[in-house]
Amino acid sequence: MFNVFGHTTSPFGISAWQSSGSIYDWSIDMIMDSEDNADRTTRSELPDPSDDKEEKRVLSAALDSFRQYRRAAHYNITHLRRQSFYALPSAQVELLSSPALSLPKKFDAVDEAIDSNADIAEAILAIGLPSFGFGSQDESWKGHATPGDLDKARSTIRQLYRDWSAQGLPERHAAFSPILSALQQHLPETISSERHKHRVLVPGAGLGRLVFDICAAGYSVEGNEISYHQLLASNYILNCVSEPGQHRLYPWALNFSNHHTSSDQLQSVVIPDIHPAATLEAAAEQLKTKVPYSERMSMTAGDFCVLYRQIEYTEAFNAVATCFFIDTAPNVISYMETIRSCLKPGGLWINLGPLLWHFESAPTPADRDKQRGRTSNKYTHSHADENVGIGEPGSFELSNEEVIALVESLGFEIVEHRLAQPTGYIQDPESMLQNVYRPVFWVARRK
Amino acid sequence: MFNVFGHTTSPFGISAWQSSGSIYDWSIDMIMDSEDNADRTTRSELPDPSDDKEEKRVLSAALDSFRQYRRAAHYNITHLRRQSFYALPSAQVELLSSPALSLPKKFDAVDEAIDSNADIAEAILAIGLPSFGFGSQDESWKGHATPGDLDKARSTIRQLYRDWSAQGLPERHAAFSPILSALQQHLPETISSERHKHRVLVPGAGLGRLVFDICAAGYSVEGNEISYHQLLASNYILNCVSEPGQHRLYPWALNFSNHHTSSDQLQSVVIPDIHPAATLEAAAEQLKTKVPYSERMSMTAGDFCVLYRQIEYTEAFNAVATCFFIDTAPNVISYMETIRSCLKPGGLWINLGPLLWHFESAPTPADRDKQRGRTSNKYTHSHADENVGIGEPGSFELSNEEVIALVESLGFEIVEHRLAQPTGYIQDPESMLQNVYRPVFWVARRK
Numbered sequence: 001m002f003n004v005f006g007h008t009t010s011p012f013g014i015s016a017w018q019s020s021g022s023i024y025d026w027s028i029d030m031i032m033d034s035e036d037n038a039d040r041t042t043r044s045e046l047p048d049p050s051d052d053k054e055e056k057r058v059l060s061a062a063l064d065s066f067r068q069y070r071r072a073a074h075y076n077i078t079h080l081r082r083q084s085f086y087a088l089p090s091a092q093v094e095l096l097s098s099p100a101l102s103l104p105k106k107f108d109a110v111d112e113a114i115d116s117n118a119d120i121a122e123a124i125l126a127i128g129l130p131s132f133g134f135g136s137q138d139e140s141w142k143g144h145a146t147p148g149d150l151d152k153a154r155s156t157i158r159q160l161y162r163d164w165s166a167q168g169l170p171e172r173h174a175a176f177s178p179i180l181s182a183l184q185q186h187l188p189e190t191i192s193s194e195r196h197k198h199r200v201l202v203p204g205a206g207l208g209r210l211v212f213d214i215c216a217a218g219y220s221v222e223g224n225e226i227s228y229h230q231l232l233a234s235n236y237i238l239n240c241v242s243e244p245g246q247h248r249l250y251p252w253a254l255n256f257s258n259h260h261t262s263s264d265q266l267q268s269v270v271i272p273d274i275h276p277a278a279t280l281e282a283a284a285e286q287l288k289t290k291v292p293y294s295e296r297m298s299m300t301a302g303d304f305c306v307l308y309r310q311i312e313y314t315e316a317f318n319a320v321a322t323c324f325f326i327d328t329a330p331n332v333i334s335y336m337e338t339i340r341s342c343l344k345p346g347g348l349w350i351n352l353g354p355l356l357w358h359f360e361s362a363p364t365p366a367d368r369d370k371q372r373g374r375t376s377n378k379y380t381h382s383h384a385d386e387n388v389g390i391g392e393p394g395s396f397e398l399s400n401e402e403v404i405a406l407v408e409s410l411g412f413e414i415v416e417h418r419l420a421q422p423t424g425y426i427q428d429p430e431s432m433l434q435n436v437y438r439p440v441f442w443v444a445r446r447k
Numbered sequence: 448m449f450n451v452f453g454h455t456t457s458p459f460g461i462s463a464w465q466s467s468g469s470i471y472d473w474s475i476d477m478i479m480d481s482e483d484n485a486d487r488t489t490r491s492e493l494p495d496p497s498d499d500k501e502e503k504r505v506l507s508a509a510l511d512s513f514r515q516y517r518r519a520a521h522y523n524i525t526h527l528r529r530q531s532f533y534a535l536p537s538a539q540v541e542l543l544s545s546p547a548l549s550l551p552k553k554f555d556a557v558d559e560a561i562d563s564n565a566d567i568a569e570a571i572l573a574i575g576l577p578s579f580g581f582g583s584q585d586e587s588w589k590g591h592a593t594p595g596d597l598d599k600a601r602s603t604i605r606q607l608y609r610d611w612s613a614q615g616l617p618e619r620h621a622a623f624s625p626i627l628s629a630l631q632q633h634l635p636e637t638i639s640s641e642r643h644k645h646r647v648l649v650p651g652a653g654l655g656r657l658v659f660d661i662c663a664a665g666y667s668v669e670g671n672e673i674s675y676h677q678l679l680a681s682n683y684i685l686n687c688v689s690e691p692g693q694h695r696l697y698p699w700a701l702n703f704s705n706h707h708t709s710s711d712q713l714q715s716v717v718i719p720d721i722h723p724a725a726t727l728e729a730a731a732e733q734l735k736t737k738v739p740y741s742e743r744m745s746m747t748a749g750d751f752c753v754l755y756r757q758i759e760y761t762e763a764f765n766a767v768a769t770c771f772f773i774d775t776a777p778n779v780i781s782y783m784e785t786i787r788s789c790l791k792p793g794g795l796w797i798n799l800g801p802l803l804w805h806f807e808s809a810p811t812p813a814d815r816d817k818q819r820g821r822t823s824n825k826y827t828h829s830h831a832d833e834n835v836g837i838g839e840p841g842s843f844e845l846s847n848e849e850v851i852a853l854v855e856s857l858g859f860e861i862v863e864h865r866l867a868q869p870t871g872y873i874q875d876p877e878s879m880l881q882n883v884y885r886p887v888f889w890v891a892r893r894k
Contacts, residue, residue, distance in 0.1 A: 079841070088841035092780050100852035103843060116613065127698045147556070256844035257804045260887075265846065327704070333539050354879035394535035396528070396550060398545065398705035399712065400879070405547035422881075432801035434869075434883045435785070442705075 001125045015357045025329045047168035058131060061233035065153035066125040067142065071120030072150050077114060077254050078107045106262050113250035113266060117157050120247045120271070124221060127171035128232040149229075154254065155426075156207075156229040161251035162426045164237050165269035175352055175425035176210050178441045179321045180217055186415065188445055196220045196291040198318040201342060203304045203335075204325035208234035212276060213319070215297040216283040220315075223299040224307060238276050245270035251428070258432035267430070304336045305392075313403035314341060319348040324425065324439070326351060330359045330395035332403065336410045340446055348380050349412060352420050358399040400440050408429045458858040493588045506579060507584045507588035509675035512600035513572040513590065517565030519597050524561060524701050525554045553709050560697035560713060564604050567694045567718070575679040579883045596676075600700065602873075603654075603676040608698035609873045610656035611684050621870035622799055623657050624769045625888045627664055633862065633890055634765060643738040645765040648789060650751045650782075651772035655681035659723060661768070663730040669764075670746040671754060676755035678748050685723050692717035698875070705879035714877070752785045752839075761788060766795040771872065772887070773798060777806045777842035781851065783857045787893055796859060798889040799867050801884045804844040847887050859891035 005060045085103060086093060133348040134141055145153075187198050193220030203213050205223025207230055214221040225231050241247075252259075259265045280293040289296075300307055307313070320339045329335045339349050361367070367401045398406065408414060420441040427435060532550060533540060533581050543550045583586055593599075609615040634645050643667035649658050652670030654677055661668040688694075697715045699706075706712045727740035736743075747754055754760070767786045776782045786796055808814070845853065851861060867888040874882060 084840075084842045085843075088778065088843070092841075094642070095853070095856065098856070101845070101849045103849075187571060226489075256807050258802050259846040261848040262846050310779070331535065331539070333535075333542070355705050356880060361702050393531075394533075394539070395531045396535070398548070399706040399709050401708040402548045406542070409542065409545070409547060432885050432887070433803060434881075434885060436881045436883055438879050438881060440879070442458075 023353065044261070053219045056141075057144060059228050059260055060144040061146060061149045062152070063132070063134075063141045063231060064143060065145035065149035065229070066121040066128070066232065066303040067143050068150060069121035069153050070114065072110060073118065073154070073254060078111050082107055082254075091347070098213045106265075107264055110253050111261075113253035113268070116248045116268070117250055117253070120160065120249060121153060121157055122238040123240075123247070124232050127236050131235065152227070154227045155222070156227075156233050157249070158251050158254075159207055159426055160233070160237070160249055160271045163207035164272040165249065165251075166273040167269045169273075169404060170429075171423050171425065171427070172209060172213075174289060174421040175323055175439070176213055178352055178420055179210065179350050180211065182348070182416065182443050183217070183219065183319060183321070186348050186350075186445070191293060192218050193288040193290060195287070196289055196296050198320045199316065200321060201308070201317045202321050202323070203308075203339075204322065205299060206230050207233070208238050208299065208433045210321065210323055211297060212238065212280070215293055216280055218283075218289050218296075220291070220296040221289065221298075222283060223297075223303050225299065225301060226303055228301075230374055231299070234299070237272055241272055241275065243273055244275050247271050249428070252431075260430060260432065264428070264430045267428070305334045308338045308342045315344045315347075316342050317347060318344055319350060321350045322353070323351075324353040326353060327355045332396075332398065333390050333406065334392060335405060336412075340411055344447045345446055346444045349407075350442075351444075352441045355398070355400060355403070360393050360397055362395075404442065407444050409443075411447050413447055414442060414444050414445075416441070416443040418442070451809055455676070461745055465489065489609045504591060506675050508591040508593060508596045509599070509679060510572055510575055510579070510581075511590060512592035512596035513568040513575070513679065514596060515592055516568035516604065517702070518559065518602050520561040520565065520601070520701060521558060525558050529554055529701075533748055537700045549745045550744070553712075556709075556713055557700050560700035560715070563695045563715070564697055564700070567607065567696060568600060570694070571679050571683040574683050578682065599674070599676045603674075603680050604696070605698050605701075606654055606677075606873055607680065607684070607696055607718045608716060610654035612696065612698075613720040613721040614716045615873075616719045616720075616871065617876075618874070619656060619660075621868045622770055622886070624662055625867055626657065626770060626797050627660060627794070629863065629890050630661070630664070630666065630766060630768070633795050633797075633892070639665050640735040640737060643733070643736055643743050646763065646765045647768060648764045649768050650755075650786075651769065651775060652681070652746060653677050653818070655685050655746065657768065658744065659685065659727070662740055663727055664742075665730075665736050667738070667743040669744075670830075671751050672746065672748060673750055675748075678746070681746070684719055688719055688722065691719055691722050694718050698873070699878075703714070705875075707877060707879070711875070714875070752781045754787045757791045762791045762794075763789050764794060765791055766797060766840055768797045769800065770798075771800040773800060773850070774802045775805045778796075778839050779841060779843075779845065780853065780857070783854060787858055792893055794893045796893065797889075798891075799888045800886045802845070802847060802850070806842050807844055809842075851889065854889075854891050858894050859890060860894055861891050863890040865889070 055426065082104075085096070085107075095101070129136075129138075129141070134315055162171050178194065183198070188306045190197065198219050200214050200221045202221060205211050205225045208223055211221050211223035223234075225234070232287065246271065248268050249271050252264060252265055252267060256265065276291075280297075284293050291425065319381045320343055322335075322339070326335055350402070404414060418441055420439040422438045423437050424434060424436055529551075532543070533553075535543070542548070554654065576583075576585075576588070609618050630645070637644065645666050647661050647666045647668045649661065649668060650668045652658050652672045653668060658668050658670035660685055670681075671682070695715050696718050697713060699712055699714060703712065716850065724740075727744075730739050767790055769782075769786075773782055790796065851864065855861060863887055867886040869883050869885045871881060871883055
């Protein structure tokens with residue numbers, strides 16, 4: 001079993017998660033600590049120390065990549081650019097430095113933007129370290145980040161635009177609204193104060209905004225995420241930010257293409273757009289729900305299939321909401337079977353997304369390893385999991401028509417199926433290049 | 448000087464270009480053979496044999512990549528996929544082979560599509576070999592293609608969708624119509640039979656459709672292209688295809704993502720949409736132009752800046768049309784200066800495109816080499832050109848506002864500037880992911 005916080009002898013303490021006044025609790029709480037889940041502890045095989053070692057390496061790499069954000073961005077984005085710039089003939093340097101263009105000033109402004117983004121990365125790190133039991137003297141996590149990890153840190157920081165800025169609302173609205181409407185429409189009718197009786201699972205929870213929105217609507221919701229980068233960032237935003245707009249994010253500053261003006265490149269947003277806890281509290285009051293939000297929201301860490309195929313999750317949820325998720329599967333049948341297994345009979349599977357198969361360009365196991373950014377030849381973080389979850393052998397890609405056929409043949413009835421609203425995904429609305437998804441939306445009911 | 452067909456002792460004969468009833472002649476004719484251009488021959492430094500060797504390697508790699516299209520696509524696209532598919536548990540293989548999905552049948556259909564595409568690649572090769580003086584017994588060009596060359600062959604074949612299929616018309620219309628209108632609107636007025644007096648240059652001519660369209664409109668036009676892949680393909684389509692719809696192209700067959708149905712993946716188009724020579728002939732008749740199309744259209748091969756900075760091109764053109772081109776520059780000032788130099792005073796620079804700077808992710812010279820797909824540490828194809836053209840040291844990216852400021856400060860007056868119509872670039876209109884450019888369009892006049 002892949003379980004980040006898998007057993008009590010793990011070097012990664014979880015006290016910080018619990019003592020920080022968390023909005024939501026993490027997998028360890030779901031899996032290990034809640035009394036009514038105690039049986040899981042005993043049924044889960046404890047990872048052996050070598051698993052912990054590999055697990056710790058992956059975690060360390062994620063932590064280290066947030067530490068290196070500042071230096072790596074200054075180096076790759078502005079330092080090398082200045083070098084290239086000053087390698088130009090001096091007349092050109094002069095022309096490009098003139099007031100009409102002022103490239104050196106742009107580089108300076110980008111450096112300031114990098115610093116502002118790096119402040120966020122370091123805030124995530126500062127909370128992440130004690131949360132995972134790293135003491136202030138412990139430097140064992142340093143120096144583990146690969147270039148792939150640095151990329152993930154950069155894209156995670158940028159993703160805060162989508163999930164936690166006011167400017168990201170159109171993207172969230174396009175992706176989340178149909179899901180929230182479907183919960184209300186297709187789950188058994190209930191007054192809002194009783195919605196907590198519906199348990200919803202969100203695989204691929206990312207930075208947690210959909211989980212948060214579903215909680216704010218009154219449901220009980222559990223997110224699941226495999227990426228430490230995302231887990232660290234969502235924990236910080238949800239549990240540790242003290243006020244709306246605490247940070248200024250420059251989502252496009254590191255990209256130099258397709259801008260109409262330099263000020264387009266240097267647009268900034270503040271994050272988060274709201275204070276998560278205060279907003280949930282206000283929402284709960286309005287809903288008159290009897291169960292406080294902190295008991296209606298949780299997050300698990302680990303491989304979706306491995307975790308939710310466990311017997312204790314059998315028929316545990318009233319709904320599963322997959323948003324830009326199913327195409328992350330090398331084997332989408334495993335996702336479907338897992339979703340079916342953890343849904344109650346009559347339960348809903350709500351899906352919205354395109355089919356950008358993440359493993360399309362990786363038809364061999366070695367390529368898949370590379371694509372996952374693994375440096376070892378392990379298929380998942382820990383040794384025990386080589387051939388399970390996303391580490392399973394075999395892969396394939398389907399058209400939407402085929403996905404639907406498969407959903408139906410695996411024990412679901414399609415109750416709604418349509419094109420969703422076109423939307424970008426972390427898309428600068430001013431850019432000369434718009435990557436626009438035209439996702440499908442469908443709702444299936446477990447027979 | 449970088450000049451593909453640079454001198455008469457070159458192993459790459461050009462007779463085939465001339466004897467094939469070409470619609471347009473190639474650089475060698477422009478630069479070396481026409482009597483009125485004889486002075487160029489003497490002024491151009493002849494490359495030494497080591498240049499030819501490097502040049503031949505690059506050409507051989509391009510030729511070889513068309514030869515390998517079939518085998519590489521069968522291997523990478525279907526063979527490895529079948530392996531991954533049959534590595535699945537047998538119950539899943541059975542399910543996915545059932546009539547609702549029939550993945551093995553899809554793989555077979557993709558193989559057939561690959562074969563149809565490969566027929567085009569091999570037709571390009573079959574014409575390319577004698578054109579470059581390779582005899583039927585000569586196998587010296589085989590085995591040179593790198594994975595990067597194979598990628599270029601794949602994308603060149605796919606690009607035929609945009610330039611030479613009826614279905615590509617919307618993309619061409621969005622990109623080419625404003626350019627053709629601007630020629631009519633801003634060049635000195637003339638009756639259509641006299642348009643040949645206007646000489647137009649198209650840098651980055653690609654597969655030649657804009658060059659062709661400008662010729663069909665009655666102008667004299669010269670394309671320039673550096674890529675052997677593109678040169679070989681455009682030569683084949685323009686000069687050697689015997690009828691419209693001679694080939695069937697499956698532009699999306701090799702991609703497995705974002706399809707609504709498998710038949711979307713297996714959509715096909717025929718190419719070319721028209722017979723180029725017949726169409727030009729008919730157009731010339733209608734225009735009542737006195738100069739036959741074959742004398743109004745030519746193509747040069749080589750680095751744009753290196754070639755057109757030569758003194759013989761000084762003030763040679765009435766207009767330069769850059770379409771999805773200027774962002775290919777590591778140093779766009781060089782492009783601008785070259786354009787200015789080869790434009791007559793009062794001449795037009797018409798530009799349409801986004802600013803997807805091709806060298807953005809390559810801030811160091813080593814990265815730039817890698818991005819260009821060079822295996823050697825040479826900056827251009829031949830040794831003599833290390834620090835000229837796209838091999839120049841230094842690079843930078845600009846916003847559109849900065850590009851405009853630079854154009855103005857380099858001796859141009861902006862006479863029109865607006866957003867162009869949004870358009871895809873080799874975009875499957877059925878796909879769940881639409882990459883949509885919102886290019887800018889502007890016209891500048893050389894002071």
